[in-house]
Amino acid sequence: FVLERDTSKLVPGVQMRQAGGVRGVHFSSPHTSMSFPSSQLLVNCDLFPKEFSIVVTLKVTNIAPKRVSVGLERTCSELLQGQLWFSPLRKGLYLCDGTVWITVLEDHKRLDYVMEHQVLTTSSETHDVEVFQVAGMGVMAALAHRSKTSGSAVYLWTQSGFKLYQNFTTHEALVWRHFNMGKKVFLVVSNSGGGPNNHFNKESETDFSVIYKWSKRRKKFVQFQSLQTHCARDWEAFTINRQTYLAVANHRQGNNNHTINSVIYKWNRSTKSFEVHQMLPTSGAYDWEFFTVGPYHFLVVANAFDGVTTSVDSVIYVWVNGGFQVFQTIKTFCATDWEMFQIGSRVFLVVANGHRLHGNGPSRYAINSTIYELDMNGQLFVRFQDIITYSAVDWEFFSLGEEHFLVVANSFNGESYSLNSILYRWQGYEGFVPVHWLPTIGCSDWEFFSFKGESYLIYSSAKAPLSKVFKLKTY
Numbered sequence: 400f401v402l403e404r405d406t407s408k409l410v411p412g413v414q415m416r417q418a419g420g421v422r423g424v425h426f427s428s429p430h431t432s433m434s435f436p437s438s439q440l441l442v443n444c445d446l447f448p449k450e451f452s453i454v455v456t457l458k459v460t461n462i463a464p465k466r467v468s469v470g471l472e473r474t475c476s477e478l479l480q481g482q483l484w485f486s487p488l489r490k491g492l493y494l495c496d497g498t499v500w501i502t503v504l505e506d507h508k509r510l511d512y513v514m515e516h517q518v519l520t521t522s523s524e525t526h527d528v529e530v531f532q533v534a535g536m537g538v539m540a541a542l543a544h545r546s547k548t549s550g551s552a553v554y555l556w557t558q559s560g561f562k563l564y565q566n567f568t569t570h571e572a573l574v575w576r577h578f579n580m581g582k583k584v585f586l587v588v589s590n591s592g593g594g595p596n597n598h599f600n601k602e603s604e605t606d607f608s609v610i611y612k613w614s615k616r617r618k619k620f621v622q623f624q625s626l627q628t629h630c631a632r633d634w635e636a637f638t639i640n641r642q643t644y645l646a647v648a649n650h651r652q653g654n655n656n657h658t659i660n661s662v663i664y665k666w667n668r669s670t671k672s673f674e675v676h677q678m679l680p681t682s683g684a685y686d687w688e689f690f691t692v693g694p695y696h697f698l699v700v701a702n703a704f705d706g707v708t709t710s711v712d713s714v715i716y717v718w719v720n721g722g723f724q725v726f727q728t729i730k731t732f733c734a735t736d737w738e739m740f741q742i743g744s745r746v747f748l749v750v751a752n753g754h755r756l757h758g759n760g761p762s763r764y765a766i767n768s769t770i771y772e773l774d775m776n777g778q779l780f781v782r783f784q785d786i787i788t789y790s791a792v793d794w795e796f797f798s799l800g801e802e803h804f805l806v807v808a809n810s811f812n813g814e815s816y817s818l819n820s821i822l823y824r825w826q827g828y829e830g831f832v833p834v835h836w837l838p839t840i841g842c843s844d845w846e847f848f849s850f851k852g853e854s855y856l857i858y859s860s861a862k863a864p865l866s867k868v869f870k871l872k873t874y
């Protein structure tokens with residue numbers, strides 16, 4: 400990377416060196432605040448070398464790193480785009496992309512334990528949390544609240560936790576999703592319209608979704624576009640070939656019609672609006688998950704119910720010639736969520752199975768949710784691990800240093816809504832092994848986020864007007 404032109408500005412003990420057309424920084428007896436025990440780097444090394452180099456390879460698109468700053472964090476904004484920041488405290492190197500600091504190099508962290516950080520009292524019960532970043536603002540969370548009278552809200556992350564930032568009029572909101580187009584930030588919320596309508600499947604007037612756009616000038620979200628949806632349980636945003644798409648999971652139309660179309664919308668640059676691109680038949684759709692493997696784009700739907708049984712096929716689609724085609728079907732039981740994650744070069748998909756129900760028979764809530772792995776040779780997802788869950792409604796994958804975790808939202812065991820969500824750690828050959836049990840009430844969603852080098856989990860409750868933020872204590 401290119402350093403300050405004026406090399407006299409560099410901190411003492413740091414020199415710029417050039418060799419063979421390559422420029423670098425040379426640390427010689429740097430200030431103690433910048434040093435770290437080299438034994439962590441040079442394990443199995445009997446003789447300590449007099450000099451050694453740490454080579455940092457930066458793969459950066461469109462950004463030419465300009466300068467390196469050392470010390471305390473400054474807010475990453477457009478002004479600092481391309482700036483590198485070395486934090487002696489966190490022993491990490493970060494790059495500002497104009498909005499957030501991207502980790503280039505960081506000391507490996509390991510999860511020690513989980514601490515309660517904030518109990519966020521909300522105006523009503525919450526179906527979904529969406530955590531996102533806005534340039535110049537920081538971390539924000541949109542919560543889909545049940546109550547029609549108090550609506551939903553966006554919260555801003557502060558030192559003490561999330562604080563109410565903006566209220567929205569919503570009608571039994573089910574889900575929020577954020578997405579970016581260029582530097583612009585958008586949010587979409589689904590209104591379920593207050594549940595099944597009593598008037599013979601009559602379309603509810605409040606069954607629609609609204610897209611909001613962040614106004615930099617007004618520092619708030621403003622209404623942008625409304626779309627007709629049907630008890631939309633999920634919105635997914637993605638880009639293919641630099642085109643932006645939105646997929647909505649239409650769960651149910653009227654009282655009991657679950658076998659309906661879900662819709663893929665495409666951004667039209669000239670009309671500056673989202674327009675219908677493709678319709679896909681779904682059965683009580685609950686979730687869309689988009690992911691890319693190599694040159695292939697996939698979209699998987701969680702189908703929950705066809706009107707008779709929850710034992711229905713969920714479908715993985717692949718993008719071919721400008722549209723999605725069926726790639727594979729997987730039998731699921733009231734599928735409520737798909738989460739895709741990668742560990743090294745391995746690609747996994749995990750499904751949250753809600754319950755088994757057929758006709759008028761009793762429902763079973765303690766059932767397996769399954770992790771599938773993509774078999775690159777067979778070009779199919781194959782069963783990798785079954786995990787028992789209790790009316791699971793969400794899986795969240797996250798990594799801390801070199802460790803990988805999954806947390807499941809268990810919502811109901813047939814008798815109670817007060818039960819543990821379980822945090823599993825990746826243990827290679829053994830798969831995911833339970834490591835932490837977190838008591839929750841009517842858990843509806845888990846989200847992972849990190850800020851200023853600290854990592855957090857937030858969960859929302861569909862049964863109590865509170866959400867909780869946990870801090871992940873590392874060592």
Ligand SMILES: [Ca+2]
Nearest residue numbers: 527528529844
């Ligand atoms: Ca969520």
Ligand SMILES: [Ca+2]
Nearest residue numbers: 688736737738
């Ligand atoms: Ca998902």
Ligand SMILES: [Ca+2]
Nearest residue numbers: 793795845846
């Ligand atoms: Ca989640």
